[in-house]
Amino acid sequence: MTAPATIVVVEDDAEIAEMIAGLLRAEGYLVHTAGDAHALGAVLAAVRPDLLILDVMLPGEDGLSICRRMRAASAVPILMLTARSDEIDRVLGLEMGADDYVVKPFGPRELVARVRARLRRAADPQPVSRPNRRYAFDRFVIDLDARQCATAEGEEVSLTTGEFDLLACFVGAPRRVLTRDFILDKIRGRGADPFDRTVDMLVSRLRKKLDAASPGTALVGTVRNGGYLFTATVKPLT
Template identity: 45%
Template sequence: MVPNHVVQPVRHVLVVDDDANLREQIAGYLQEHGFALHEAGDAASMEAVLAQESIDLIVLDLMLPGEDGLSICRRLAGSGGPAILMMSAMAAEVDRVLGLELGADDYLPKPCSPRELLARVRAIIRRVDEARAGAPGPAKGYQFLGFTVSPQRRQVRAPNGTTILLTAGEFSLLKALLDQPERILSREDLIEQSGAGEGDVAGRAIDVQISRLRRKLHAYVDEEIIRTIRGAGYMFDARVSRI
């Protein structure tokens, strides 16, 4: 007998770049590896695609005519919409950090190898899937300091009932911390457990996303929830109940 296999849904990726040749190259390569591809050359074209298609991830160029990539990222990141992989020929660290600060799930300098782009896209999609499914871990939810976290819905509710919007990367990090509260986790631990990828950029992305996560949680409580342990990593310093 041929074993039954779980059929994975086709993931829809939108490439937003004003360089038509590069856009077609990226779209063609990702399409060869099983993704459904859509293209846009600017913000207006992107919005038209988003209105018609259910997009899982946007590969977003920083420099665009009209509204630039940073502005688009800032606008979309808090909406609970598609994950964002930002790309730019501007390789300065400040540009990478700014993109991550504004809500991008990852940042990739141009030019890059198609294989690295594919790996980053797959890693982000995997993080989104795990966050939505609440995997790994049997907990249906978590509670701490009045917050309620639902991995299945990828939802965080503040003590006052407000829904806190997190990016896929932020939610994966929060879940990794919630699974091991009051334990020091190194950047390498968090990279492995959240599926953030590898290398210096991933390590820097962890720092930036932890900073964003802190700000979003601390908007509702005064306690220091995520502590930085100098030279060691981070610790979730609150009592966590599984529900």
């Protein structure tokens, strides 16, 4: 019999924290709560979570800082809680390594569905061996497994988590018009807000970094009323 997943909820509003904890416990999960970074440290000293639900607005060290620190030391799935108006926080959360986010106020079904999806993805067994997933495009080389992108001369292109996921999406579908909804589904999963502007912001940042690494690069085109088009030819490397 499989042991229930352990979830840590970091939320300074005690009422919201207990609501979330009660909801998840009713689904059979083991849940611990913490009101700030200090309390989270005490919880992590005692348990090893399978998922972290992390509010952005916390007293002392905020959720974005905690997310960045956690991601540097752990691959535990992180689900961010953000306010509806704080789009920049959602983008920053994804770039700092969060796996997903839920916008407040949220429905119980939405939260449970996202928790299940993240736990399911984390539990998927990895294949023992996989074919090499290195590709060349324009004047760049991308390694999807190592999550690295570099120029043909070997100069690394420093990309955030969100920027790399976006580039990987483009590399996987070159010379095809990709709608914002398609891209959002690939980098955030099903159920993402169709009005989310995350894609546009990430495209802008990715364009700037690719152009800075190789001036004159114009690999991501905008298609009016369509989405985005990755214009480069992508070739697998052996």
